Amino acid sequence: xxxxxxPYRVIRVNRETADTVxxxxxxxxxxxxxxxxxxxxxxxxxxxxxxxxxxxxRIDRHALRHTIRSVGAVSAALCALRPGSRVGLRGPFGTGWxxxxxxxxxxxxxxxxxxxxxxxxxVLDALAARHRYGQLxxxxxxxxxxxLLYAQQLRxxxxxxxxxxxxxxxxxxxxxxxxxxxxxxxxLNHAEFAPDSTTAYLCxxxxxxxATARDLVHRGLPAxxxxxxxxxxxxxxxxxxxxxxxxxxxxxxxxxxxxxxxxDPLLSVREL
Amino acid sequence: MAGSxxxxxxxxxxxxxxVKELTAQGRTVVGPTVRDGAVVLAELxxxxxxxxxxxxxxxxxxxxxVPREDGAVFAxxxxxxxxxxxxxxxxxxLWSADRGSDGSLSIVEERADPASYAFLGVRPxxxxxxxxxxxxxxxxxxQDSGYAARRTGxxxxxxxxxxxxxxxxxxxxGSGPAADTGFDLALTEVVDDAGHRFFARAGSTAGAEVxxxxxxxxxxxxxxxxAHDAVEAARDRMGRAMPPVSLRDLMGESLEASRWDDxxxxxxxxxxxxMVCPTCFCTTTEDVTDLTGDHAERWQRxxxxxxxxxxxxxGGPVRATxxxxxxxxxxxxxxxxxxxxxxxxxxGCGRCITWCPVGIDITEEAAALHDELxxxxxxxxxxxEGGGDDRKEPER
Ligand SMILES: Cc1cc2nc3c(=O)[nH]c(=O)nc-3n(C[C@H](O)[C@H](O)[C@H](O)COP(=O)(O)OP(=O)(O)OC[C@H]3O[C@@H](n4cnc5c(N)ncnc54)[C@H](O)[C@@H]3O)c2cc1C
Ligand code: SF4
Ligand code: SF4
Ligand code: FES
Numbered sequence: 001x002x003x004x005x006x007p008y009r010v011i012r013v014n015r016e017t018a019d020t021v022x023x024x025x026x027x028x029x030x031x032x033x034x035x036x037x038x039x040x041x042x043x044x045x046x047x048x049x050x051x052x053x054x055x056x057x058r059i060d061r062h063a064l065r066h067t068i069r070s071v072g073a074v075s076a077a078l079c080a081l082r083p084g085s086r087v088g089l090r091g092p093f094g095t096g097w098x099x100x101x102x103x104x105x106x107x108x109x110x111x112x113x114x115x116x117x118x119x120x121x122x123v124l125d126a127l128a129a130r131h132r133y134g135q136l137x138x139x140x141x142x143x144x145x146x147x148l149l150y151a152q153q154l155r156x157x158x159x160x161x162x163x164x165x166x167x168x169x170x171x172x173x174x175x176x177x178x179x180x181x182x183x184x185x186x187x188l189n190h191a192e193f194a195p196d197s198t199t200a201y202l203c204x205x206x207x208x209x210x211a212t213a214r215d216l217v218h219r220g221l222p223a224x225x226x227x228x229x230x231x232x233x234x235x236x237x238x239x240x241x242x243x244x245x246x247x248x249x250x251x252x253x254x255x256x257x258x259x260x261x262x263x264d265p266l267l268s269v270r271e272l
Numbered sequence: 273m274a275g276s277x278x279x280x281x282x283x284x285x286x287x288x289x290x291v292k293e294l295t296a297q298g299r300t301v302v303g304p305t306v307r308d309g310a311v312v313l314a315e316l317x318x319x320x321x322x323x324x325x326x327x328x329x330x331x332x333x334x335x336x337x338v339p340r341e342d343g344a345v346f347a348x349x350x351x352x353x354x355x356x357x358x359x360x361x362x363x364x365x366l367w368s369a370d371r372g373s374d375g376s377l378s379i380v381e382e383r384a385d386p387a388s389y390a391f392l393g394v395r396p397x398x399x400x401x402x403x404x405x406x407x408x409x410x411x412x413x414x415q416d417s418g419y420a421a422r423r424t425g426x427x428x429x430x431x432x433x434x435x436x437x438x439x440x441x442x443x444x445x446g447s448g449p450a451a452d453t454g455f456d457l458a459l460t461e462v463v464d465d466a467g468h469r470f471f472a473r474a475g476s477t478a479g480a481e482v483x484x485x486x487x488x489x490x491x492x493x494x495x496x497x498x499a500h501d502a503v504e505a506a507r508d509r510m511g512r513a514m515p516p517v518s519l520r521d522l523m524g525e526s527l528e529a530s531r532w533d534d535x536x537x538x539x540x541x542x543x544x545x546x547m548v549c550p551t552c553f554c555t556t557t558e559d560v561t562d563l564t565g566d567h568a569e570r571w572q573r574x575x576x577x578x579x580x581x582x583x584x585x586x587g588g589p590v591r592a593t594x595x596x597x598x599x600x601x602x603x604x605x606x607x608x609x610x611x612x613x614x615x616x617x618x619x620g621c622g623r624c625i626t627w628c629p630v631g632i633d634i635t636e637e638a639a640a641l642h643d644e645l646x647x648x649x650x651x652x653x654x655x656x657e658g659g660g661d662d663r664k665e666p667e668r
Contacts, residue, residue, distance in 0.1 A: 002414050003366070003367075003381065003414075003417060004366070004367045004379055004380070004381045005367075005369075005379050006379070007376070007377040007378065007379060028376070028377070045369075047369060047371055047377060047568060048369075048559060048561040048565065048568040049559065050557075050559045051557070051559070051570075071586040072586050084375060085375065086371075086375060086376065086377035087377075088369065088377065088379055231585065232583070232585065232590065233582070233583055233584050233585060233590075235555065235556050235557050235575075236555070236557070238412075238413075238414035238416075239412045239413065239414060240408065240409055240414070240416050240553065240555070241554060241555045241556065241557075241575070242553060242554035242555070242575070242577065243554070243556070243575075243582060243583070245600070245604065245608070245612075247603075247608055247611075248607075248608035248610075248611030248612055249611075250612055253412065253413070269527050269528070270596075271590060271591050271592065271593060271595075271596035272527070272590075272591075272596070272600075
């Protein structure tokens with residue numbers, strides 16, 4: 001189903017932060033979308049309002065999860081949905097993180113803000129197959145402690161799932177916050193990875209992706225082993241509307257996850 | 273009686289019969305007609321509606337119809353529309369959604385039944401443009417099903433170019449003035465002492481069958497040679513040309529050129545160039561609801577990369593300045609299109625030059641970028657030679 005949205009039912013709404021919710025969605029009939037891979041996205045339709053690209057934030061056999069931050073008309077309408085409401089879904093679209101390609105290597109996952117959502121299924125897959133990878137580092141940045149996504153889950157992963165290198169930082173501290181304060185790049189010093197055998201996965205605001213990727217290249221990571229997920233306006237997700245162009249890249253088709261070797265020269269040109 | 277004819281000579285009656293035959297096959301026949309001082313594409317009830325005796329005079333930012341003494345019908349250059357208006361229409365409904373009283377949602381595809389088109393008088397550059405849009409809209413992993421349905425059954429009758437306009441540059445884009453492939457029938461108009469006639473070639477089985485059913489003469493060497501010569505002569509009379517370099521590389525090297533500021537100072541970002549361009553395919557979507565609020569529709573309509581909202585992200589547009597939007601249009605046409613769809617996005621039809629209200633000329637911009645790049649490379653070379661010190665091992 002890539003042309004016409006398939007109705008899905010909201011079976012649960014998890015409030016994550018003041019402006020962000022996770023919708024747990026299941027098909028309303030026997031038809032379902034093809035399976036999603038971590039990093040891929042769906043076009044999510046809010047009835048009568050519009051349709052926006054949203055990554056999958058968790059993939060279960062019977063349900064899809066999308067974690068959505070309310071920033072405008074469509075995302076606000078989606079965040080206001082209640083259990084039992086319907087949405088339309090198209091997908092899966094785009095490239096995934098392709099964790100398999102990093103077998104045997106250290107993993108470095110760096111998320112800023114809502115960028116943790118597309119990375120969660122990747123982290124879950126890595127935790128489910130810990131023996132296949134070296135160190136698993138998860139570095140998370142948020143604007144403030146209250147904006148931190150999946151806080152409980154991060155603690156659970158650290159306490160019970162063997163996630164040893166999880167560090168969190170906030171731009172602005174608040175009462176009761178005893179963690180790091182500052183940009184997510186400052187956490188790189190706390191991570192444990194061998195630059196020559198590490199794959200990094202980055203998602204978040206473009207400035208954060210740029211700063212982190214450049215820092216990692218500086219530390220000796222080859223650009224093609226830094227995978228970044230980028231965002232552009234998307235109307236069709238099928239490669240036909242032209243909105244998601246970033247130079248020669250059609251981000252809905254060739255992305256959203258691309259290698260930093262490809263992204264760096266494009267993001268270095270202002271307003272490309 | 274089904275027959276098959278590869279080449280033939282038609283006269284005006286032959287064209288009449290062609291329109292009648294295609295209409296009888298249930299096709300909507302579309303071709304050039306004269307309306308509101310321009311040659312516009314419209315449904316043809318008969319070949320009489322074609323622009324007999326009309327030519328065009330074009331320049332950057334100017335277009336004028338001029339009567340012709342010789343009565344020629346295909347002596348005009350590209351008009352304000354292209355065939356994409358039919359194959360990839362300006363506005364199209366995609367689907368509708370209804371919300372039931374129990375909150376249920378049903379969504380159904382709403383593509384209109386595709387017309388079975390016959391296009392009469394497709395220029396070689398426009399044939400190429402159709403092939404370009406085919407790759408964009410149906411050549412990838414996902415197909416635009418509406419386009420595919422309209423395109424699959426379309427019957428294309430090319431008209432080779434014998435009267436190129438001042439804004440044409442198909443020769444330098446390798447897309448004209450002769451029609452090589454991609455047509456069912458190709459016509460070459462010949463007007464000389466031996467009369468007004470059309471050398472016709474079939475390019476498909478369907479074309480050969482149609483041709484055999486029309487009143488025609490067998491091809492004579494005189495007509496075939498005259499047709500060939502007229503197209504060859506057109507090759508040497510192109511109004512414009514692109515600089516003879518790899519435009520793909522030129523654009524790639526010119527992303528920070530100062531020429532973009534120069535053109536941005538003239539460009540109105542009106543988007544006319546994208547509307548008239550036969551390959552520009554960009555669309556956006558509109559969601560509308562009726563008064564009950566329980567019925568919603570998704571429409572698709574043409575969009576333009578010159579529109580500020582085109583690159584909207586919730587933080588603001590990515591391409592806020594006219595400089596970046598003109599750069600996007602030109603680099604996409606001439607360069608990034610290769611990476612995305614395997615060919616150039618420009619076929620040299622000249623429409624964007626003719627219909628730009630301020631006469632911005634894609635060939636002139638490319639030439640200026642080329643000059644700027646050449647000057648920059650010269651400068652870098654001189655610096656390299658002059659700065660011998662750079663190459664000395666630094667003292668330590
Ligand atoms: C691949 C991908 C994955 C993403 N994953 C997630 C995710 O997991 N979670 C998440 O929260 N976000 C995600 N996003 C971002 C999300 O898609 C945007 O936040 C969302 O599109 C904002 O839409 P909106 O209607 O809420 O906001 P708006 O800013 O109102 O924009 C909505 C749309 O309306 C159009 N629009 C806005 N204003 C105008 C106007 N004046 N005129 C015409 N059109 C206009 C724009 O084209 C825009 O696409 C992702 C984006 C991409 C590309
Ligand atoms: S860019 Fe201009 S000359 Fe090239 S195909 Fe489009 S309208 Fe024609
Ligand atoms: S180049 Fe000309 S036609 Fe195109 S947007 Fe600018 S002013 Fe309009
Ligand atoms: S979102 Fe339409 S081409 Fe990528």
